[in-house]
Amino acid sequence: MSGPVHNVIVFGESGVGKSSFVNLVVGSQVAKISSDANACTTRTQSYDVFIHGKKYKLWDTAGLDGGTFGLLRAAIAERNLKMFVRNLLRKKEPSLLVYYVRGSRATRALVRHYQSIRSVTRDNPVPMVIVATGLENSRGDMENWWHRNTAELSNHGMEFVDHACITSVDDDPRDLTLVRTRRTCSQNAVRDLIFRNCIPREQCETSPQLPAGRQDDLTHLRGWTLVVWTYLTSTLLSGQRYLALSLNNWPYRS
């Protein structure tokens, strides 16, 4: 049970269930999960697991912006994720990207995050799969989600080498038999998905367009531009709000 480690990078919006996915694959509660509004996983963390005798490193990452809270935090999470993937690429190490989404319609944020990560991996043969979750109560087979949405994903330019439609809800003996059965099927489905799609490290090649160092510089620059821009915008907005409040209170001030 040795050999090279295969990296599996799980990314997606905050709160979609990325850490629950890690727990599902590993088969125990190794990653902390939470239903709180605040992000639970704030930094990239790895968990080792063996699947059919092969060793995998599951990378749980900080959630990307869901379009609601914490613009600055979301910008930093996106920048860190891209740098992390880029670094693995440079070391010729990435094996599989798992785009983790809730089983709902394609949103603008969903497309944007896909494009953002694709921009890092465009010239590399790193496979990306999609896992749609939250389907424990969906009508008919969970797989139906894929049949209903594959065309829509493709229309938005999102292409994946493989997929799984699952539930990663916590195992609870009080749940309906259907939910518990679906959870067990989901565990097998995601483990097989990883096993099928992880490519050997030697097949990962860096981009032929730019030297790796130069690419890193560019990513770094773009990442920091986004962070600084977000910071300036939020500072400007709070400044405007303060000014408006001051002007409104003007007659009562002295």
Ligand SMILES: Nc1nc2c(ncn2[C@@H]2O[C@H](COP(=O)(O)OP(=O)(O)OP(=O)(O)O)[C@@H](O)[C@H]2O)c(=O)[nH]1
């Ligand atoms: N109904 C349902 N709930 C789920 C499913 N998967 C995860 N959850 C719940 O969703 C909540 C968030 O799960 P997490 O695994 O912490 O999500 P995350 O993406 O790691 O969140 P961040 O680390 O904050 O980005 C928890 O309450 C989970 O129990 C699912 O398939 N169905």
Ligand SMILES: [Mg+2]
């Ligand atoms: Mg998490």
